[in-house]
Amino acid sequence: MEELTIHTPADVLSFVGHTLGFWPQESLVCITMSDNRIGATLRVDLPKPGTEISYAQTVAGYLAHDTNASSVLFAVYTSQAEEASEVRPHAATIAALTGALAERGMSIRDGLLVGDETVCQYDGGANGPSLPLAATQSSQINAEFVYRGSTIEPTNRITLPASTKETDTADAVQDRLKALGNLKVGDALEQARARWTDMLESTSYPSRDEIVNFIADLQFPVIRDRLMADIPGIDERMDRILLAQTHDKPEWSRVEWAQQLLLHAYTHSSTKHSAPILTAVAFINWWEGRGSKAHQFLQLALEADPAYHLARVSDIMIGSGVVAGWNMNKGTAYRDPGLEA
Incomplete structure (x- = not known):
């Protein structure tokens, strides 16, 4: 793939978007940045x-994981940029x-200051x-990304596919739960893993019975955790996989397919x-470096079940700024270089 060259502020903003x-x-x-080469991209709320x-120390700690980096290019995105003032918005943050x-x-x-309508040094x-921000639409970088099929959404708000929430599907799940309750835990787990492996290795969506x-x-929490740990295709301890602390690199194409399967299951749940x-979709987004999207999925999980323990403790973890370990290593990180904390 041809390398991209950034020349202007509009190119920078297009690259970030x-x-x-x-x-x-x-x-x-x-x-x-290392010399004139771009490394990792990090986004955090102001x-x-x-x-x-403390905020600056945390951000610098994240950036320091790029051991080749010698300098940093930053952009402050804020509506305060429209105010005429000698003191730049969040000057204390940049100084720290x-x-x-x-x-x-x-x-x-x-550094760049990005307002609602303009960008400046x-x-x-x-x-x-x-x-004017409109200049980003005609930048060379934007044109190249669009040619490659990339798009920039106006916000980071997630949009879930419509859920049918069919009564017969819900009843079928309840019947299946009763049948699983009659099995030994080991047998139920083995059957669930076999079904999940078949789904992950397939190239088509499962049947209704398989979804049920x-x-x-x-x-079942014990089955849920094991199936989530099976997603990256790594043979290491389950806790290390779930917390993204393995030495081996995840099979990211398998992870992406798992998310599609989970969202497909959501439409029938x-x-x-x-x-x-x-919650499982939230973990995938966290693994891939999308902390704010992971938070949104966990909030939706808690809306569905306010007492759902894994969603609650995971949201506390992600909300504290913990970044998945895989994204701290170029050899294991998701191929999308954007990272959120």
Whole structure:
């Protein structure tokens, strides 16, 4: 694949948008650089006042995992950019980040301030030149990404496929749950794993009966955890797989297919059976570096079942800024270089 060359602020914003898949809002985006080559892309929500130092240390810690990086390009996305002021929005954050990066041997290479309608150099002063955001649509980088089939969504809000929530499907799942309850745990687990493996290795969506079995399997925590750990195709301890701390690289195409299967199952599930499905999808998004989407799926799982324990504790973990270990290593990270925390 031909390498992309970034020349202008519009190119930078197009690269960020296509890398993340959406247009950031009230966010700090950092791109690591080694000489003139781009490394990792990180997006985080802008900090609350008074938390700038701890926030900067956390962000710098994430960026430092790119051991080849020597400098960082940043962009502050905020509606405050439209206000005429000599003091740039979130100046304390950038000052703290500059110091935190210096402690790790990195420097700020350049910065952009992105408002609702314009973009300008962060350190260019209130009267510095600006560029309309519409210029990103005609940038060379945007054209190349669009040619490759990439799109930029206006926000990072997820859109779930419509759920049929069929009564007969819900009843069929309940019947299957009763049948599973009569099996020994080991036998039920073995059968569930065999069915799930067949689905992951197939190239077509499963039948209705297979979906009913799958939805029922996920209702049992011991089976749910094992099936989730089977997704990446890694033969290591289950806890290390679920927490993305393995040495081996996940089979990312298998992970992507697993998400499609789970969303397909969601469209056939009733509300009371959907929490484990949405939680599994949340884990996949976290594994792939999409922390904010993982949070949204976990919130949807908790809407379906407010007492769903795995969704609740996982949301606390992700909300604290924990990034999946696979994304801390270029050899195991998801191929999309965009990362959210």
